[in-house]
Amino acid sequence: MGINSKPVVFAVISAAVILVGTVVTVFIPLFMPSTQPVSPYVKPYTAIELEGRDLYMREGCNNCHTQTVRPLRTEVLRYGEYSKLEEFAYDRPFLWGSRRTGPDLARIGGKYPDSWHYSHMESPQRLFQQSNMPPYAWMSKNRLDTSNSFKKTSVLGYGYSETDVKNQIDGFRSTVTSESYASKESRDQVTPAGLRSELTEMDAIIAYLQKLGRDVKNMEAAK
Amino acid sequence: MAKRVLFLSILYQDMEESMSEAGYDYKVVRGFTYSALFWLVIGLIVGLWIAFEMFNPALNITPWLSFGRLRVVHTNGLGLGFGLAGIFATAYYMLQRLTRTPLPFPGLAKAHLYLFNAAIALAAVSLFAGMNTTKEYAELEWPLDIGVVILWVMFAVNVFATLIKRKEKQMYISLWYLIAMTVTIAVLYIVNNLAVPVTLFKSYSVYAGANDANVEWWYGHNIVGFIFTVPVLAMFYYFLPKATGLPIYSHRLSIVSFWALIFAYLWTGAHHLMLTPLPEWIQTVAIAFSIFLIAPSWGSVVNGYYTLQGNWDQMRTNYLVKFFIVGITFYGLQTIQGPTQGLRTLNAFFHYTDWVVGHVHMGTMGWVAMTISASFYYMIPKIYRTDLYSIKLANTHFWLILVGQLTWTVTMWIGGIQQGAMWKATNPDGSLMYNFLDSVTSLYPYYKLRFAAGVIYFIGILIFAWNIFMTTRQQPVEAEA
Numbered sequence: 215m216g217i218n219s220k221p222v223v224f225a226v227i228s229a230a231v232i233l234v235g236t237v238v239t240v241f242i243p244l245f246m247p248s249t250q251p252v253s254p255y256v257k258p259y260t261a262i263e264l265e266g267r268d269l270y271m272r273e274g275c276n277n278c279h280t281q282t283v284r285p286l287r288t289e290v291l292r293y294g295e296y297s298k299l300e301e302f303a304y305d306r307p308f309l310w311g312s313r314r315t316g317p318d319l320a321r322i323g324g325k326y327p328d329s330w331h332y333s334h335m336e337s338p339q340r341l342f343q344q345s346n347m348p349p350y351a352w353m354s355k356n357r358l359d360t361s362n363s364f365k366k367t368s369v370l371g372y373g374y375s376e377t378d379v380k381n382q383i384d385g386f387r388s389t390v391t392s393e394s395y396a397s398k399e400s401r402d403q404v405t406p407a408g409l410r411s412e413l414t415e416m417d418a419i420i421a422y423l424q425k426l427g428r429d430v431k432n433m434e435a436a437k
Numbered sequence: 438m439a440k441r442v443l444f445l446s447i448l449y450q451d452m453e454e455s456m457s458e459a460g461y462d463y464k465v466v467r468g469f470t471y472s473a474l475f476w477l478v479i480g481l482i483v484g485l486w487i488a489f490e491m492f493n494p495a496l497n498i499t500p501w502l503s504f505g506r507l508r509v510v511h512t513n514g515l516g517l518g519f520g521l522a523g524i525f526a527t528a529y530y531m532l533q534r535l536t537r538t539p540l541p542f543p544g545l546a547k548a549h550l551y552l553f554n555a556a557i558a559l560a561a562v563s564l565f566a567g568m569n570t571t572k573e574y575a576e577l578e579w580p581l582d583i584g585v586v587i588l589w590v591m592f593a594v595n596v597f598a599t600l601i602k603r604k605e606k607q608m609y610i611s612l613w614y615l616i617a618m619t620v621t622i623a624v625l626y627i628v629n630n631l632a633v634p635v636t637l638f639k640s641y642s643v644y645a646g647a648n649d650a651n652v653e654w655w656y657g658h659n660i661v662g663f664i665f666t667v668p669v670l671a672m673f674y675y676f677l678p679k680a681t682g683l684p685i686y687s688h689r690l691s692i693v694s695f696w697a698l699i700f701a702y703l704w705t706g707a708h709h710l711m712l713t714p715l716p717e718w719i720q721t722v723a724i725a726f727s728i729f730l731i732a733p734s735w736g737s738v739v740n741g742y743y744t745l746q747g748n749w750d751q752m753r754t755n756y757l758v759k760f761f762i763v764g765i766t767f768y769g770l771q772t773i774q775g776p777t778q779g780l781r782t783l784n785a786f787f788h789y790t791d792w793v794v795g796h797v798h799m800g801t802m803g804w805v806a807m808t809i810s811a812s813f814y815y816m817i818p819k820i821y822r823t824d825l826y827s828i829k830l831a832n833t834h835f836w837l838i839l840v841g842q843l844t845w846t847v848t849m850w851i852g853g854i855q856q857g858a859m860w861k862a863t864n865p866d867g868s869l870m871y872n873f874l875d876s877v878t879s880l881y882p883y884y885k886l887r888f889a890a891g892v893i894y895f896i897g898i899l900i901f902a903w904n905i906f907m908t909t910r911q912q913p914v915e916a917e918a
Contacts (some may be wrong), residue, residue: 228616229621243716292860299714305646306645306649423902
């Protein structure tokens with residue numbers, strides 16, 4: 215009986231059999247322009263937003279929140295414009311998620327002011343008594359580590375120079391630590407006094423959340 | 438028919454051989470059995486913890502215990518820790534018996550065992566610490582990925598060396614499944630985990646956006662297929678005939694099912710990405726192949742049922758048969774439910790709800806855990822040349838995990854339907870009837886019931902572990918063949 219008595223041949227044929235579907239549905243699409251459209255409206259993350267995104271990954275936010283609005287009537291009604299392929303050009307990895315224990319976040323940017331996020335992330339239950347979201351109060355107690363920020367943006371090919379990254383970080387720091395920052399009161403409430411003049415992990419993750427969906431809003435506005 | 442007799446004779450020779458034992462390496466089998474039980478208990482404790490967090494967020498005490506980090510400890514702990522250890526234990530056992538050849542490299546197998554447990558422990562710590570690539574079931578950072586690849590090569594070397602040196606000419610069905618698993622997991626794991634390191638603890642995927650999603654769910658769906666289906670079918674095809682003394686019903690059906698299964702599986706990953714921005718044709722092809730996949734899946738189910746033809750009394754008289762037959766029944770239900778919920782219209786309703794969580798757990802808590810349980814119950818007394826410590830406890834274990842799992846999954850299905858309906862409900866004027874939080878709080882009663890079901894299941898598993906442990910402590914019965 216042929217290949218049932220030839221283990222190596224059997225393994226080679228198995229490999230060939232599993233590779234057919236793999237090549238057609240996964241490998242070939244990697245090189246198709248249709249899977250990687252670009253849009254002038256979709257900009258790479260700033261160094262701070264990227265740090266925030268890494269924190270989103272570290273905390274496993276994707277386990278409860280999706281980032282893709284489906285083209286369904288009630289979904290567009292609830293979250294906003296459905297997700298477009300070009301929005302994700304700079305997403306490595308993708309963070310579409312698979313379960314909505316919490317709401318979709320693809321259109322969260324600009325929906326609430328920063329102050330709302332500072333209070334909500336500190337204690338979701340203070341805003342919504344019945345919420346089951348974990349509190350993330352510790353993030354305002356942790357200084358943001360930006361030592362790898364430039365390296366990260368260059369690995370991802372965002373095209374920033376070291377000075378660009380430094381300027382982005384300094385600029386963002388002066389915004390959120392400024393006396394005239396609109397969400398200063400909420401930020402000060404959750405941030406320990408010693409860290410108020412520095413960047414915290416909370417600042418970065420909120421910057422990331424505020425970026426989500428902003429490009430598509432600009433894209434739609436331009437139509 | 439001739440084939441059936443031939444394959445029966447392979448299983449019989451294997452039985453004769455156990456008289457002499459021919460220097461088989463059982464140390465590694467025992468080691469992986471204990472490892473599987475250990476990670477099973479740990480993984481379930483974490484599971485209970487996160488199930489509690491779902492209705493009581495006060496349990497998110499520290500960053501390390503927050504839901505987002507713990508959930509991946511749960512999935513990795515059970516999928517890689519319990520699942521893989523159970524597979525390695527039974528694979529090393531079946532491999533030696535079915536080829537009538539001792540492991541060529543027992544030292545390598547021993548190193549595989551120790552390194553495996555070190556890697557799982559490190560993996561758990563790294564996930565607790567938040568080193569998470571976020572690609573589902575592939576969350577480990579790159580240094581651990583390299584470790585996993587090395588472990589897989591160590592396993593593969595023994596698999597192929599044993600097969601090449603084998604004394605039994607024909608390879609029995611279970612060995613086909615083990616070969617397919619060994620090859621496919623390697624391809625899946627390496628391709629999906631390709632990343633550019635930033636530091637020792639951080640890397641970025643080489644793929645972006647839709648392609649990253651497509652690669653990930655090609656991996657995610659097939660890692661489930663080639664860990665929770667293929668090697669578990671290998672166990673089913675080996676241990677069911679061994680436990681019953683009945684040969685597998687149809688050799689031809691097992692051949693057709695095998696090749697159709699491993700061919701079709703790889704096309705279906707994108708049914709996890711239904712209605713996302715991924716190009717529509719990839720989604721549609723995935724739906725088509727998902728439907729097709731029902732046929733080879735049920736090929737194995739039918740083969741299992743017909744094997745018991747005329748001997749259904751064994752469901753009553755042989756405690757092991759219940760595990761296998763109820764297990765394969767859950768596999769059959771799983772492989773109908775999966776393709777059905779992958780259909781675009783149904784997926785629009787069910788996706789992102791607890792329905793899918795229920796679906797996964799029917800497969801893992803039902804099919805996988807039951808088949809591995811019965812395989813251990815058969816294998817461990819054979820290795821220790823003794824009888825099982827307590828058949829009564831084994832029966833208790835069976836009923837507890839059956840009731841626990843059914844309550845668990847049915848609860849999640851109902852909760853999923855409810856949440857899906859609430860997301861879609863609109864008022865006469867077309868506005869949404871419920872805000873998101875309404876849909877969450879309405880699930881709390883289900884979450885409490887799910888936790889209770891999990892406790893019942895956990896007690897069943899503790900009895901299982903105790904029964905195996907006590908069996909290993911008994912004196913060998915010399916007359917036992």
